[in-house]
Amino acid sequence: MTSIYDNPLKFKRIEVRPMNSTIGAEIHGVDLTRPLDEQTWQEVRQAFADYLVVYFPNQPLTHDQHLAFSERFGPLMAMPQLLSVEGYEQVHIIKRDADDSSRVIGESWHSDSTYFESPPAAVIMRSVTVPEFGGDTGFLSMYAAYETLSPKLRSLLDGLQVVHSATRIYGSAYHAQKKKFSSVNARTDLDIEAGDREQIHPAVCTHPISGRRFLYLNQVYVQRFEGMTEAESQPLLRFLYDHAARFENTCRVRWQKDQVLIWDNRCTMHKAIPDYIGRARYMTRTTVAGQPPR
Secondary structure (H helix, E strand, O other): OOOOOOOHHHOOOOEEEEOOOOOOEEEEOOOOOOOOOHHHHHHHHHHHHHHOEEEEOOOOOOHHHHHHHHHOOOOEOOOOOEOEEOOEEEEEEEEEOOOOOOEOOOOOOEOOOOOOOOOOOEEEEEEEEOOOOOOOEEEEEHHHHHHOOOHHHHHHHHOOEEEEOOOOOOOHHHHOOOOOEOOOOEOOOOOHHHHHOOEEEEOEEEOOOOOOEEEOOOOOOEEEEOOOOHHHHHHHHHHHHHHHOOHHHEEEEOOOOOOEEEEEOOOEEEEEOOOOOOOOEEEEEEEEOOOOOO
16 A cells, blocks of 8 residues: 655655665654654654654653553553563563573564464564664565565465464473573563464455555464464475565664664564674563454
């Protein structure tokens, strides 16, 4: 769906600097420490819808301000596997200490918590401490991943359902391996049976705002196509993951202190880039509740 704001020069209250022609934009001319007037808010919402990943430099928010801005996007939800800031149940911690050698949460391309019946719609993340280099986050457009497939393959995928679960995050598959996530971020008391519980979503969904179709699968939570074995599913899934991650479908965000970033968790994937060994990184995030993918 074409937006009236596809040309960034049409924004009047904010300055939008696209990262490329597919996904991502940097936004200036906004002070998120104060309530936004309605026109500025509508332009921020439109930029988010157009570019899927938008970030705002130099925004030294308090936890309360972070929550207030986030709640304008919709009701917030808890994330059971993440720890929260004390006194702020809906502000979650994404932290890595300088001496941490455990696995990095989000180290593979994924959308968050697709094993839920209603996965998150969006995430608003704020940087508190960032290393002097490294620690970027990659994003990719699942609109582009779907739209650049052949019509024949799109038609096939339109009729498929996908089985998701958190078994590799806190279920039996996770506990069967030796290398664990850091307890600084993730809870260690989650129910293994709940982690193994399966949820089915369509392989291709329609965005509730844009009306565009997008691939809805990821290598962290997807187990197989419904009605197929894992062995039968893997060749097609591997092709789709590689196709989605083509450079022209992606952008890479370099974090700075006090930067606020929003991503659409429905039609994007993201991954943490753990290239800052021996350095600390601390973020907080809020999560906007979503609807069952359709």
